[in-house]
Amino acid sequence: MTTMEWSKLLDLERLFLTSSSDKPRRPAYDQDADRITFSAPFRRLANKTQVHPLYDNDHIHHRLIHSVETASVGRSLGLEVGWWLEQEGKVEKGGQAIVAGLVHAACLAHDIGNPPFGHSGEAAIGAWFAEKFDRGGGLFADRETCFAEEFEAFEGNAQGFRIIAGLEMHRRGGMRLTHGTLGAFLKYPVTARTRQTIAVRDSGLKKFGVFETERAALETVAARTGLLAGDASAGWWRRHPLVYLVEAADDICYNILDLEDAFTTGDLGYGDVAPLLSAVAGFSPKDDRGDTPQEKIAVLRAVAINKAFEACSTAFAENYNAIMGGQFAGALVSASAQADSFATIEALASERIFTSPRKTELEVMGRNLVHRILDGVLPVLEALAEADFVEDRIDGYPRQLQRALGIDLRHARDPYSALHTLADYVSGMTDRYAVKIDRMIRG
Known part of the structure; x- marks a missing residue:
């Protein structure tokens, strides 16, 4: 089976630049994180919806806090998996730090393209464009040359790649992040039009992640990081292995912290939240310490995050060959020992959190x-x-x-x-x- 190579996957050269920017005292992946952190699109995440729009409660998550927390969990996942890769001789000494650094930077940027009002804002933009293209005329007259499918299913992941690899800093390559960070960011390395031609089940690409405007950037990142080309069609690639760590960090944070937010807002009670977090954390809080319900939930949340990232690290190792061969189409959370617990959390969230009045x-x-x-x-x-x-x-x-x-x-x-x-x-x-x-x- 053809597999990807870490020597290429961890490439620290920058998009559309030929000279190296890595410095011993300030690694390129740390520079990537700095470029993302100090950008205006990242700063704007402070006033974008995570789950609850326009909330006055300062303890409710918005997109910026979610991104920072996801990056923290992602770095921990990267350190854990990077250590395992070093011990197994799959990466050279020092590879652990690179893996952790690339995952951390990609996690910081993972929501940078999200519109206002979260996923409902995404759907609203897509619905507006779909209606305009249905009517036709003017700017909407030619579906083919305007790639209507990109707009009708507007995708925050593709908008994020457009920002970091195109728009930001108004130059070719945008922020000019390293190929390794961009590879870890590319959750769906395929354009919308190409996405329509492939089998979702086999590819794992449930959505598209790149607009035609950034096709050259996608092709460059895929070539430089050695992503495996799709089997059934030209123009799409198998996911970078570090994407699974970025995705796992996101899954861990939004599932667990959405519960804590729902408890804070009163949408869910202690009796709803505590058992779910206890199932992930592996223990139930004692009643003899005098802790408030809020304090108990905070402890459960912290331990649950730790247990979840350990489970996802183990899942990465267990599915290593499939991941490196581009044959792993699932998510680490779903393949981990915590799969059932997270499925229960997601079911409750769909039933009661996402439908709150x-x-x-x-x-x-x-x-x-x-x-x-x-x-x-x-x-x-x-x-x-x-x-x-x-x-x-x-x-x-x-x-x-x-x-x-x-x-x-x-x-x-x-x-x-x-x-x-x-x-x-x-x-x-x-x-x-x-x-x-x-x-x-x-x-």
């Missing part, structure tokens, strides 16, 4: 708000198209609106890129900024 009401509000903003901003891009995509020729209300909203038109050169400019602008908003822009547009 306040969350549902705000998701309806967010959907309508996102649609109004897209409707309100569209005239700017339509005017640009009428001006043959020469920004200086725009005048009247569209020019006034573009200036008032600060819409960056530098990347809009044709209908396809104009639609991405529209999606870039709206998906980059924080929840509260979206509310502000909606009010401005509505007068």
Whole structure:
């Protein structure tokens, strides 16, 4: 069986650069983490929904805190798996630090492309574009050349790759992160159009993760890290092994911490949450210490995270050959000894957390708000198209609106890129900024 090679998978050269940037005193993966941490898109995650939109409670997770916590768990997973890889002689000495560093950086960026209002915002953007393409005309006249499927199933993972490998810093390669970090980030190394041609079950690619605009970056990362090409079709690749660690860190954090948040908001009671966390942690809190329910939940959460990442590390080792051969299509959490516990948590979350009255009401509000903003901003891009995509020729209300909203038109050169400019602008908003822009547009 053909397998991937760690000497390529841990490549520390930078996207679209030929010279090495690794320094003994400041490794390239640490530079990657710094570039992500100090970027504006990362900072905006502080006001983007994790689960509960527009919450005033400071203890509820938003996307930034979730990303930082995921990166912490990811680094621990990387250290554990990296140590095992060194002990087994699968990576050279020092490989542990590189594995941990790349996973940490990729985890920091894993949600950087998410729009306002979380997954409901993703669905709202996709539904708006689908309706426009169904009607056709104007910027939406040509489905084929505009790659309509990218917009109709708008995907935060692809938007994230677009930001870090294209948009940010306004240069070819974006942040110019290392190929190793980008490989670990690419949860779905396939474009939307190619994704339609492959078997999901065999590939493990439930979604697409790259827009056509970043196809060259995808191809470069795949070549430099030695990702295995898909069996049934050109243009897609098997996942980088470190993707499974990034995904596991995300799964661990959102499952466990969504429970803690639901307890904090009152959507779930202590009797609902404690048994689920106890099942993962492997113990039940004692009642003779005088701890409050909040303190007991906090202890259970901490121990549960530790037990879960240990289980996922073991699952990586147990499925190592399949992962390296591109044949592992599942998730480490589902393949671990904690699989049943996490399945129970996910079932409860679907039944009671994601359907809580306040969350549902705000998701309806967010959907309508996102649609109004897209409707309100569209005239700017339509005017640009009428001006043959020469920004200086725009005048009247569209020019006034573009200036008032600060819409960056530098990347809009044709209908396809104009639609991405529209999606870039709206998906980059924080929840509260979206509310502000909606009010401005509505007068």
